[in-house]
Amino acid sequence: MEYKKVAQEILQNVGGKENINEVTHCMTRLRFKVKSTSKVNKDELSRTEGVITVVESMGQIQVVIGNKVKKVYDEVVKMVPQSSEIDKKSGNEEKQGIMNSILSAVAGIFTPTIPAIAGVGMIKGILSVLAMYYMNKNGVDIKETQSYIILNAMADSIFYFMPIILGYTAAKVFNANKIISMVLGATLCYPTFTALMAGEETVRFLGLAVTKATYTSSVIPIIIAIWALSYVEKILEKYIPEVIKIIMVPTLSLVIMLPATLFLFGPIGIYVGNVINFVYKYIYELSPALCGAFIGGLWCVLVIFGAHRALLPIGISDVAQTGRQNLLAFAGAANFSQAGATLGVFFKTKNQGLKTISMSATITALFGITEPAIYGANLRLKKPMVCAVICGAIGGGIMGMGGSYGNAFANQGVLTIPVYAEAGALGFLSYLGGCAIAFFGSAILTYLVGFEDLEESSKGNSSTIKVETKDGVIDITSPVEGDCIELSEVKDDVFASKAMGEGIAVLPTKGVIIAPTDCEVASLFPTLHAIGLKLDNGAEMLIHVGINTVELNGKHFVKHVNQGDLVKKGAKLITFDIDEIKKAGYDVTTPVIVNNTFDFAQVISCKSSHVSTNDKIISLVNN
Numbered sequence: 001m002e003y004k005k006v007a008q009e010i011l012q013n014v015g016g017k018e019n020i021n022e023v024t025h026c027m028t029r030l031r032f033k034v035k036s037t038s039k040v041n042k043d044e045l046s047r048t049e050g051v052i053t054v055v056e057s058m059g060q061i062q063v064v065i066g067n068k069v070k071k072v073y074d075e076v077v078k079m080v081p082q083s084s085e086i087d088k089k090s091g092n093e094e095k096q097g098i099m100n101s102i103l104s105a106v107a108g109i110f111t112p113t114i115p116a117i118a119g120v121g122m123i124k125g126i127l128s129v130l131a132m133y134y135m136n137k138n139g140v141d142i143k144e145t146q147s148y149i150i151l152n153a154m155a156d157s158i159f160y161f162m163p164i165i166l167g168y169t170a171a172k173v174f175n176a177n178k179i180i181s182m183v184l185g186a187t188l189c190y191p192t193f194t195a196l197m198a199g200e201e202t203v204r205f206l207g208l209a210v211t212k213a214t215y216t217s218s219v220i221p222i223i224i225a226i227w228a229l230s231y232v233e234k235i236l237e238k239y240i241p242e243v244i245k246i247i248m249v250p251t252l253s254l255v256i257m258l259p260a261t262l263f264l265f266g267p268i269g270i271y272v273g274n275v276i277n278f279v280y281k282y283i284y285e286l287s288p289a290l291c292g293a294f295i296g297g298l299w300c301v302l303v304i305f306g307a308h309r310a311l312l313p314i315g316i317s318d319v320a321q322t323g324r325q326n327l328l329a330f331a332g333a334a335n336f337s338q339a340g341a342t343l344g345v346f347f348k349t350k351n352q353g354l355k356t357i358s359m360s361a362t363i364t365a366l367f368g369i370t371e372p373a374i375y376g377a378n379l380r381l382k383k384p385m386v387c388a389v390i391c392g393a394i395g396g397g398i399m400g401m402g403g404s405y406g407n408a409f410a411n412q413g414v415l416t417i418p419v420y421a422e423a424g425a426l427g428f429l430s431y432l433g434g435c436a437i438a439f440f441g442s443a444i445l446t447y448l449v450g451f452e453d454l455e456e457s458s459k460g461n462s463s464t465i466k467v468e469t470k471d472g473v474i475d476i477t478s479p480v481e482g483d484c485i486e487l488s489e490v491k492d493d494v495f496a497s498k499a500m501g502e503g504i505a506v507l508p509t510k511g512v513i514i515a516p517t518d519c520e521v522a523s524l525f526p527t528l529h530a531i532g533l534k535l536d537n538g539a540e541m542l543i544h545v546g547i548n549t550v551e552l553n554g555k556h557f558v559k560h561v562n563q564g565d566l567v568k569k570g571a572k573l574i575t576f577d578i579d580e581i582k583k584a585g586y587d588v589t590t591p592v593i594v595n596n597t598f599d600f601a602q603v604i605s606c607k608s609s610h611v612s613t614n615d616k617i618i619s620l621v622n623n
Helices: 003-013 042-046 069-079 091-138 146-160 162-174 178-189 191-198 220-239 242-286 288-305 312-322 327-348 352-366 371-381 383-402 414-449 578-583
Strands: 020-025 029-034 053-057 060-064 473-477 482-485 503-508 512-514 519-524 530-535 540-544 557-559 572-576 590-594 600-605 616-622
Touching (some): 003 042, 020 069, 042 060, 091 162, 091 312, 091 414, 162 220, 178 191, 242 312, 288 327, 288 414, 312 327, 327 383, 327 414, 352 371, 352 600, 371 383, 383 414
Antiparallel strands (some): 053 060, 473 616, 557 572
16 A cells, blocks of 8 residues: 555545644544535545545544554645644634534433433333233233333333433533533422423412423423533632532522523423424424335435434434334334345345345344444445435335334334334334335345445455465454454444454453464554554454543553564553543443455354453454
């Protein structure tokens, strides 16, 4: 790879050096903050020699290169010496920052709630199926039983107390006091207050009439209130003397914010929420099929840009207020279409590496995780993505026509199908039919339309290094002790999609990385969270400790080698403090990647649940 030439092509396709506000890099990616994303040619960028894939997220263009990223970065910096400085006066950057701030805030507030909402959604779906079964089979209404009531209370509680939960997550996003925020949310859910607001009499606070509204299960009022609270706290912190600050700041925050919420932020939030729901309902009632087709076709396109999170409050609010939602029903068509498209890729491609990726991505997409399918195969090959969008739109349209809906907010996949059973025979059959058409339709269409297959000997246009290995199978032992998980389960799209190469991930139980065999330290990132090795058997390995741990800037990591060192098997490379990294809020999952995957006929990951540093973790089969 000619690093200078690669850097020149990358700069040209990100809009030139005048379009760059900042460029940094982690162990595998160049990260560009640009003034205008419209000037970025992502198609040409992804076809550049040495570029594995391109990801755009929250206004940042991430160019995934692999363990040669530092050399490309060095060439970029030579051409753009001011690249480490951000031009904060840029008008385009300011505009982009506002939009990205909104999307980032929505993601930060709602994303932490999704696992709990998905969990209670599964419980709700199972309860619905059991209730229908016992009613139809035995004529027994189990909804009156104590066991059902207790389980249903758990399923409904997260929605009833949504202001408390969102108060906490919003406080984390807006840097407000978390407990004060939760108290403010709890006030809106307090039974006596709720009864007062639901009564017929006019509600007054200090003689002034309060706009009556139901705040339990509400979403937007508490978010606006906590956003305002973050500014109120800053002002109070600035002017209140240090000696009484610990008492007076929380006291005055509550005294100011409760009336402000009742008179201003609460009514505004209710109004905004009603407008958003009205617009969505208007589009749905105007044409259920068109609404379903729009969501089913474009949901996974929105996922690529992270914009799908902006629609999540609609579904959450619907379930909280009405006990049902159709947003994720339509989005289910998108998920199944992505799974089908990768299945079509599996049967069509002649590339063994792509076959492995596409089959793995098909399975994960069927269980609701579409990123490996999107980034690992469909978007990368382009035509399968188009086929998935078309069939997802058809499936979503069928669901819309049939009136499909779910009684919980649950991730879309085979396990959550029972959630949509309560929609009645027509609605449920429409949901099943839409999913089937999305899945099988996209698989068949992808197979028939075809795509430009990847060459067996190389990965895209990336250059390949010829390795010298012994005949047969090469076994590699684990560089870290811990519990093994599939790479597709890693909470990072680039690793999960296997765009960096095949491998496995380990949840470390000991904070020590050792050399799995005799090797050269090919790269060691300054923040010490990742290390690249060139093994004596020819394999190029990346060991990446944690997700986004580059942000720790080396804190809690200690290196025991330097780049360029030749080390023996078992040599200590990096030590890290697992507990402290977790306390800092980071996932310590450690992907172990074979970067030159395509130099081998097959890369086989171990099936063990737990490995020590002497256990086999990966087997490489020579071409």
